[in-house]
Amino acid sequence: MNFKKSMSVLIAVAFSASVAACGTESTMTQLPAGTDVNASAAASKYSKLANGAVIEGEMIVKLKPNAKASNAFKNGESVTALGGNDTGLLLVKSDSPMTNMSSNSNILWSEPNRVIKLPKETTKSADSVKDGVTAVASPLDALFAKQWAHKNSNSVEGWALAAKSGKNANVTIAIVDTGIDAKHPDLKAKILPGFDAYGKNQEGEDAQGHGTHCAGIAGAIHNDIGVAGYSVNSNLISVKVLGNDGSGTYAAVAAGILWAAKSKADIISMSLGGPSTSKALDDAVALAVKNDKLVAVAMGNDGNSSVSYPAGTVGSFSVGATDSADKIARFSQFGKHCAISAPGVDIMSTFPTYQSGMPAINYGSISGTSMATPGVAGLAALVKSVNPSLKAKDIQEILKKSADDLGDKGWDQYFGAGRINTLNAVKLALGQKIK
Template identity: 40%
Template sequence: MKKIVTASVAAVAMGLGALTVAAPGNAAPQSSITGQIIVKFRDSGAAGGVLRQNGLSEGAGIGSTGAHLIKVPAGKESQLIEALTRNPAVEYAERDELVTAATADEYFKSQYALQNEGQSFTNTAGTLTVDGGTKDADVDAVEAWPTTRGSGTRVAIVDSGVAIDHDDISDKVVARANFSDTKIVNPEDYDKYGHGTHVAGIVAATHNSIGVAGVCPDCTILDAKVLNSSGVGSSSAIANGINWAVEKGAKVINMSLGQRVSSRTLETAVNNAWKRGVVMVAAAGNAGTQAKIYPGAYSNVIAVAATDNRDVKASFSTYGRWVDIAAPGVNVYSTFPNHPFVLGTQNGRSTGYDIGSGTSMAAPIVAGVAALVWNTPAGTANSTVREKVQSTADNIDGTGTLWEHGRVNACEAVAGDCP
C-alpha cells in the first residue's frame, strides 16, 4: 500500500472549502469567471440586436437551458448584466459563477465505508492507522451486492475527468466530453487534477484482484470533464456537462463540486435533467457551516453531508435541514491517476490509490447506491429511486437536524438480505 496522508490535510485539499480562488494582493477572492456572462432571451430573434446595442456578439448555447454564454470585456460584467437586465427582451443575465471541486480487491479491507467490521488497518509504510470505529458506520454495500451490482447503469461523473490509464476504473468509462478550459493534448490531461478519478473509483471501481471496489461494481461511467487542471470550472460548464450526460443516457449524475452563489442557468439544467428522469447527487460542502452550496441546495438534487468511521458528522462537513442525507466521507480509499497529478503534488498523495476526505467522497457513495436502486423493482422513476435511497437511510445521531434523512444504507435501499 502506498504512502497515505493525514485526514486533516485531505479534508482541506479534497473538499469544497471556501469555494473561491485566491485573488492577488489584497483583492477579494474571485467568485465568478471574468470576461463572460450568461444571458437568456425571452425572444431569441431579438438577441443579436440587443447584444449589438451593447457592443457584444452572440455566443454559444448552454446545453438545454436556452441561455447563451456571452464574451464581455473583463471588468464590465456587472455593468453589462445590469444593462441587459433592463431590456424587456432579456429574461435574465447573470455571472458565470466559479465552481471548484468538493476530494476481494487488494485494498478492500481499507474501505471501511463499504463494510466495517470494527477492524483497524495500517499501510505498509506505517504512516496511518485507521480504527474501524463503529461497525454500523458503513453503508452495507457488500450485503447489497447479492441483490444487484448495477448491471450497466450509467453514472455521469461531472468533475475533473477520469484517468484513461487506470486498470481499476478507466475501462468503465463508456463516453467522454470536455467542457473545461483544459485542452486534451496528452493522456494525463483527462485528469491532471486527480479529483474526478478518485470520485469515479468510489462509484464503480472494478471488482477484481487489484485495487478497490466500487459501490456499484457493474455500473459504467460517463466522464463529463468540467473542472480544469487546477480543479476550477464554471456554472456554464456544469450545465453543459449535465445536458451531455442526459443525452448520453445517464441514470445518475454525481457532482462533487459546488459554488456559493445560485445560478438560474445551472438550476435550469438541473431541473431539465430531473424532468428527463435522472437522479442527481451533489456534495453539500466542507465549510463546517450551514451555508448553502449549489447545485447541492437545489430541490431536485440530493445534497450529501460527510460522516466518519464512528458514524458522526465529519468536522468539516456542511450541515443543516437543507442537506438531504449523509455518507462516509473521511479517509475514503479510492483510485487516483497513475501519472503525477496536482492533488498528489500538493499533498503527497500516491499515484494509483490513496485516501481522500470531504463531501466530495460522500456524494459518490450515495450516487452509487442510487445506481444500484435503479436495478431493483423500485427503479421505475427517478422520484421512486430518490425516495428509496432517502427513506431507507439509517437514523443516526444528527438525523433531522444536521441532515434531513440518515446515513445511506445500500442494502436497505435495494431491499436486500440485510443484517
C-alpha cells in the first residue's frame, strides 16, 4: 500500500533507567512517561524508505510473563517499553545486527520494526493544488454547503433527533495521526491533553495537517463557522505517531494505540497503515478492544484487494470510502475485512491555522479512506452520546445495521455493511425502529 501523508498535545516527563548488565550497560526508556519511539532526526530517513520497509538495527519484542528486560538485553542495546511496563512490548535498538530473537529465553516473540505511512490521498477535483488536496480561498465562510457527506448520510436529521432526545453524554475520540492544531477555532474547545509517541513536540502542532483534517471530520464544533463534524459534542485527543512528512514506525503506532487503549478515549480513529502484519499491532488493538474501545481504521487507497495493517488486524473496524454518487471510491481498497464505508471523496474539513503540509490554512478538501474513517469514528461517538451504556461492539452493530445498503445486497467486500446513515444510527441507539 502506498502511504504518503499526516498528532500531540502533552507528553509526560521522561523517565530513564539503566538496565543492569554484566558487560556494556543498556538503556531503558518507558513509554508512556517516555520520550520518543522514533529518533526525531530520522524523520527524513523514514520518508525515503518504502512503506513497510524494515528499519535496520531495530526490533520489536514481547517479553515472556515475569521476564525482565535487564535479563534479556546486556549488550548495550537501547530499550524502550511500549505502552508501559505491563504490556511486555519493547522496542530494541542496536548498532549490531539483530535477527530473530526466539532463542532468547526471556522473549516470547520478536519482529523487525518497520516504516508506516499515511495513505496517498487522491482526488477527482480539477482544482487540485497538491496531490489529493484542494484549497479553499475563504476559510471562514459558512462551508457546510460544501459538506456533501452530511447530506448523503442524513446527518442534519440525525443531529436533530439526538438534540430532541435531550441525551448528550460526554464521549472522547482519540485521533491517532500526525497531531491536531489545538488552536483551531473549530476544534480548540474540544481538545484534551494527548500523547506524542513520535517525538518531543510538547506544543502539539500538526505540521503535516492530516491529523487536523481528520479531527474536523470527526468532531468539528457546530458553531456557525467553518465545518461541522459528525459528532456534536465529543472531545478530541491527539495521539501523534507520525512525523511532519507523514512517516513513522510500527513501534510508534503500537505505542500510540496502547496509550489510547488505556486513556479515557471511547473511540480510536486511525487513518494510516502499512503492508505487513505485526504482532505488536495485534497486541495493541487487542488491548483497545479488551478495554471497550471502538477502533476505526482506514482500508487504504490503492484501489485493490491488498490488505493494510492495522485495518486487517483482528478487532479493527475497517472503513472504505464512497463518493457523492454513493459509489465506491475508485481508490478505496476492498476485501473480506471491510466492515463499513463512509463518504471519502472531496471531504471538506479543517486545516491547521498555520502553514503546514496542506496548500491552504484553516479549511480545505482531501479525498481518501483517511477521510471516511473519522466520519465513522464521529458517528460512533454521536451514537454513544445518546446512549452511553452501549459497548463498543454494540455501537459497531448499530452502525452496520443502520447503514444504507449499497452494491450487492447485504454485506459485500467493497461497501462492507453499507454507507453510514446518521439518522438511522441515532434511531437505533435510542431504541427506535428504522425503515
